[in-house]
Amino acid sequence: MDSGEKRLNELGYKQELRREMTLFKSLAITFSTVTMFAGIPLYGPSLLYAGPASLVWGWVVVSFFTWFIGIAMAEICSSFPTTGSLYFWAAHLAGPTWGPLASWCCAWLETIGLIAGIGTMAYSSSQVLQIIILLCTGTNKGGGYLASPGVFLGMYVFFTMIWAILNTFALQVIAFIDMISIIWQLIGGSVLIVLLPLVALSTQPASFVFGHFELASESTGISSKPYAIILSVLFSHFSLLGYDTAAHITEETKGADKNGPISILASIFIVSLYGWMYVLVLTFSIQNFDYLYDVNNETGGAYVPAQILYDAFHGRYHNSIGAIIFLVVIWGSFFFGGLSSTTSAARVVYALSRDDGFPFSSIWRKIHPKHKVPANAVWLCATICIIMGLPIIKVNVVFTAIISICTIGWVGSYGVPIFARLVMAEKNFKAGPFYLGKASKPVCFVAFLWICYTCSVFLLPNLYPIEWKNFNYAPVALAVCLTVIMLWWILDARKWFKGPVRNIGSDQNGKV
Template identity: 65%
Template sequence: MLPLVAQPTQTASYVFTHFETSPETTGVSSIPYAVILSVLLSNYCLYGYDAAAHLTEETKGADRTGPIAILSSIALISVFGGAYYLALTFSIKDLEYLYREDNETGGALVPAQIIYDAFYGRFHSSTGAVLFMIIIWGSFFFCGLSVTTTAARAVYAVSRDKCIPFSPIWRKVHPTSKVPINAVWLCTAITLLLGLPILKLDVVFTAILSVSTVGWVGSYAVPIFARLVMAEESFKPGPFYLGRARRPVCFVAVLWICYTCSIFLLPTSYPLRLRTFNYAPIALGAALALVMLWWVLDARKWYKGPVRNIDVQNGHH
């Protein structure tokens, strides 16, 4: 719909071959650096497959349906995410104006500005742009719900393993709804607290995205790397098995995770100021330092690893 409103649109050669670094606003004039940073946006969308991974425990035949759900989510994100980016880039009216601090979105929300320019340029009214944004805000709301669901699922899982403070409270399941309500409220409260600084500083949002992506993707690198180096005879393949492709796929995955985790910690604009600084490395360093300190001082004395919640009888349940 957006390119139809934005007539005339940009040419295909502009969308697929034109490079613009906007050094006046971002301070970045290096094309390779711009390309490296541009990977970030697609990355944190593609990593949405972890929602499918978290919820496999509740599904029937999880050893087969889990991997299918993960691959399906990546395919869907690739198609719809690609279409969304193409719609936005084809609809750009004035590239310089997108980043100006005196524009309608204060230079902070480029996609919203593209939508505004398209509707205002066509109808000389911002009503259509607001309605269009409501669709996107609605999808943000549902995205927030799914993130809260998977976060609560993760809190429930680690509290079941007695891995976090006050575990008995968070692992409590509501008798009728069968949902760990306390874990859901904990995740909601943390989200609200993290969201408050965003009202004042845009850079906080970038830092939260960066830290959360590095955190959850970095954690996936651990089992993938373990699979890469473990002896083949000690691995028992499940029904969804990569066969000969297993080692190359694991190797590429580990390299890709190292690459993306590194670029999420890079500054996205120069010169470095308080408003433009990427606080992700500081936040990540502080979180890791606290966890390591907790481990050394206390947790290592009592934490014995995941708690088995399935009885093993004759080798299988």
């Protein structure tokens, strides 16, 4: 028997999903969820807050602490290779007394974060496609077409539905597409990293990239240097997110107790390295810093990375073809990321429904009879994502809010099992092939503190003075969601939700 399936049986679950994913396929799906260019929409605002130095070095700092989270999660994943992943880990690590509450909180944070993650990819895909169309039709200066809010929303919905349709087929289809994704991003990203500085007519000096710090108080309303630095690093926080996808597909991965941790750590390594190189290349290739944000420039001041690409290629070749090609590469990474995010979100909804923790669980835990995928859960996630994006038609800060909700929910769900692992007695932990030994507690402690910090900074206002048009409504949305979830727990769910439910070797109540 496969080692992952054997461990799954020990935990009380029978093998229902097809276990046919190799290490490379698992890594491909995980890497596609993280995506090399995930945080690029935040590059412009982050650069504006405090200049290039805080952005460049902020990536290094965030990458360093992300490794603590990844290593802590890899150890737990090796011990608990289940589709329920984070909330399943929380239930077992927190023990019989606190397990149900820990599992409940983790499951809902994870669900909120993952579904919002689909929204971030749909928005980012639409945003890049909007700029591609603008450059193809003549640029902002030349009368090019810039999509209206209604058309933009239509793109958002279209991408979400395409990902849902593709996820309705067998996971092997997604795995094949994501193998294309990892090749697409690595080759495309590598070419961009090498080519962009060579094409640019001039490059910024190293002193500017690594040492220039400048507040943009007139644009952001922020005059505090520490506050500006914190906001400039949000780009890195969001970029290094999603590596838990490997855990969500462990029941479909061969040797998941070994390959799950490898996929988690390998995806962090690739994105940490390539992402930083991409940040450096973009920043070195800036031609005119102030012109990047001019609403009358070729991209309408709407997408700073696109303007950097345009300035470089148009300056050298007097056309925008090169910029468009590389924007297609970036768009592809978002498309693949949305596809994988949908895969991951649906698995969490399915696993939670399998344990009767989701409203109308009997519907969402159904498996497609032919393709063996949770098709109903896929379409539920897509529907919620579309509803979340409807304010695009009227409000300009939707993307900021969705990113904040995504990051807080997603990273917050990491914190629950890691904290439980930190406080549990070592003798109660059944180690898998990847085991930290005495280093486990210090690693989990640093990881948990960093998670708390990350969740806090995404609740902060992004611009001053605070007005309706720039209001970060993520704290309000999260407060409403979490209040409903906790009231549901106190008034009802605590009476029947006991955490993961065994489907083999169960007692008469079917509980673990």
